[in-house]
Amino acid sequence: MSDPVLEIRGLRKAYGKIEAVRGVDLTIQPGEIVGLLGPNGAGKSTLFQIAAGLFAPDGGEVRLFGLDYRGNSSAILRRLGVVFQSRSVDLDMTVFANLAFHGNLFGLTGKLLRERIAEATALLEIEDLVKQSVRTLSGGNQRRVEIARALLNAPDLLLMDEPTVGLDPVMRRLVVTHMEKVRASRGTSILWSTHLVEEVERADRIAVMKAGEVVSESTPAGLCAATGATDLTQAYIRLTGGNAAVN
Ligand code: ATP
Numbered sequence: 001m002s003d004p005v006l007e008i009r010g011l012r013k014a015y016g017k018i019e020a021v022r023g024v025d026l027t028i029q030p031g032e033i034v035g036l037l038g039p040n041g042a043g044k045s046t047l048f049q050i051a052a053g054l055f056a057p058d059g060g061e062v063r064l065f066g067l068d069y070r071g072n073s074s075a076i077l078r079r080l081g082v083v084f085q086s087r088s089v090d091l092d093m094t095v096f097a098n099l100a101f102h103g104n105l106f107g108l109t110g111k112l113l114r115e116r117i118a119e120a121t122a123l124l125e126i127e128d129l130v131k132q133s134v135r136t137l138s139g140g141n142q143r144r145v146e147i148a149r150a151l152l153n154a155p156d157l158l159l160m161d162e163p164t165v166g167l168d169p170v171m172r173r174l175v176v177t178h179m180e181k182v183r184a185s186r187g188t189s190i191l192w193s194t195h196l197v198e199e200v201e202r203a204d205r206i207a208v209m210k211a212g213e214v215v216s217e218s219t220p221a222g223l224c225a226a227t228g229a230t231d232l233t234q235a236y237i238r239l240t241g242g243n244a245a246v247n
Helices: 044-051 073-078 095-105 110-123 139-151 169-186 220-227 232-240
Strands: 006-015 018-028 033-037 059-064 080-083 157-161 189-194 205-210 213-218
Touching: 006 044, 018 033, 018 044, 018 213, 033 044, 033 169, 044 059, 044 157, 044 189, 073 080, 080 139, 095 110, 095 139, 110 139, 110 169, 139 157, 139 169, 157 169, 169 189, 205 220, 205 232, 213 220, 213 232, 220 232
Parallel strands: 033 189, 033 205, 080 157, 157 189
Antiparallel strands: 006 018, 006 059, 205 213
16 A cells, blocks of 8 residues: 555644644545645644744654655655645746746756646636736736646645635636646645635545644545534534634
């Protein structure tokens, strides 16, 4: 059996006295879409940033593709795609130039680079926008460029931290559909962090985070059954004791 693409055990991280992540376990198997669902401040971004190798935890273990970041970061990053919460494309460059620059960083050039850009832009349905400067695009289309960029190295795991922030409901749904297509066509595993229930209702599994802990983890139906809820929004409210953001 192949290694999990992500395996987190007993993860802890504090900022001074704030315990942002308090002993979290989370595993993602190859090809799974897993939602990390929780209210603002639950610790999702902190977990995400540690999984992306941006900083080390105070305690616990993080393994990607069976590897620890210590001594293996290049091998891990080659197989990882990351979409951060804040925008990180160059506005004055064209879509193609942004993608080509990023592809070059992964050592992609020539025909292979052009093929990867064509494939990623087709998956995100932005092929017709490649010659435009990013500044001229809507927020939703800029987001699609960032997701396409994260696909260029054909990652085995895609980490997406609130990838739909600032998008309208129609574009949010479209991004969810795009990601389901990416998984179907490439078998890419996806960790999708959000505070919006509707974005993860079709995920394979959902880990619900609250105050630094995963309070429950199951399939969407499993979360409903465990909480006696009639739908996922109700399950989420019961688990977090808060208001569910649905749009
Ligand atoms: P959001 O959706 O608002 O980003 P989140 O679930 O991603 O929320 P985190 O951003 O990980 O949660 O924050 C968890 C806790 O850690 C919060 O109390 C937050 O204020 C605190 N925190 C996060 N980053 C820092 C930091 N760099 N310095 C100090 N405190 C931080």
